[in-house]
Amino acid sequence: MRKINFAGGEPFLYPKYLGQLLQFCKKDLALESVSIVTNGSRVKDRFLSTFGQYIDVLAVSCDSFNEEVNVRIGRGNGSHLPNVLRLSRLCREHGIKFKLNTVVNKYNYQEDMNQQISEIQPFRWKCFQVLVIDGENDSTATLRNANPFTIIDEEYESFCNRHSHHKCFVPEPNNVMKSSYLILDEYMCFLNKGTGAPTGSILDIGVQEALRQGYWDKSSFNKRGGIYDWSKTGESCATARDPNLDW
Known part of the structure; x- marks a missing residue:
């Protein structure tokens, strides 16, 4: 294992446990890269002062x-942008690589973000085409319903064409993203995104058997740039002997 990413939900809802996990992954497992995906609302300078040494990418x-x-999409109540700018500054201060994730959808695909991206200068900017997954975000009975946000491929491509000149820009259309991630849910089951039910829990059947039950598209993983300079020390599997990883 070389890299782990903590996503959510919101990982910083549980900062005590998150900090322990970060430290364990870096010190005990000696992973090349430990990263977190957050909305930024609960990231404190105090946390980064204590645990920032164990974070490669935020x-x-x-x-x-x-x-x-942002409010229309569901990103806060008008305070999201100050948090983004605050975190880009904190990452620079703590030597953490700052990354942006953007889901291109019905409400933002026409937006021009060039000026802001040039100012913030993230080392990596992932732009996902909004994706509906059966059983995950397609329910009209709950808030987990992405159907009203979907766009056609041409609309996503128009956004990409507007921003692709940035070196940090990494596009992820639906056909590349769908099965190219190895994702563990809260029950420690690998998700079969769009291809079936989750695997058994690795706590019950082990990692190897769970991987045999799941589907992971290695070619799409490589196509979307799954291997990159993901360590703040510069020691990443992008420069390792086997750049394709041995899974």
Whole structure:
């Protein structure tokens, strides 16, 4: 194992446990890269002063640089952008690579984000085409319903064409993203995104058997740039002997 990413929900809802996990992954497991995806609202300078040494990459979800659009999407109540700017500054101060994640959807695909990206200068900017997954975010009975946000491929491509000149820009259309991630849910089951039910829990059947039950698209993983300079020390599997990893 070389890299782990903590996502959510919101990992910083449980800072005590998150800090312990970060330290364990870096000190005990000696992983090349430990990263977190957060909305930024609960990240404190005090936490980064204590645990920032164990974080290689901090990715902040930012779908728009217009607060009205963020509110419409569901990103806070008008305070999201100050958090994004605050975190980009804190990451520089603590030597953590700052990354942006943007979900391109019905409400932001026409937006021009070039000025803000040039100012913030993230080392990596992932732009996902909003993806509906059966059983995950397609329910009309709950808040987990992405159907109203979907866009057609041409609309996503128009956003990409507007921003692709940035060196940090990494596009992830639906056909590349769908099965290219190894994701463990809260029950420690690998998710079969769009291809079936989750695997058994690794706590019950072990990692190897769970991987045999799941589907992971290695070619799409490589196509979307899954291997990159993911360590703040510069020691990443992008420069390892086997750049394709031995899974």
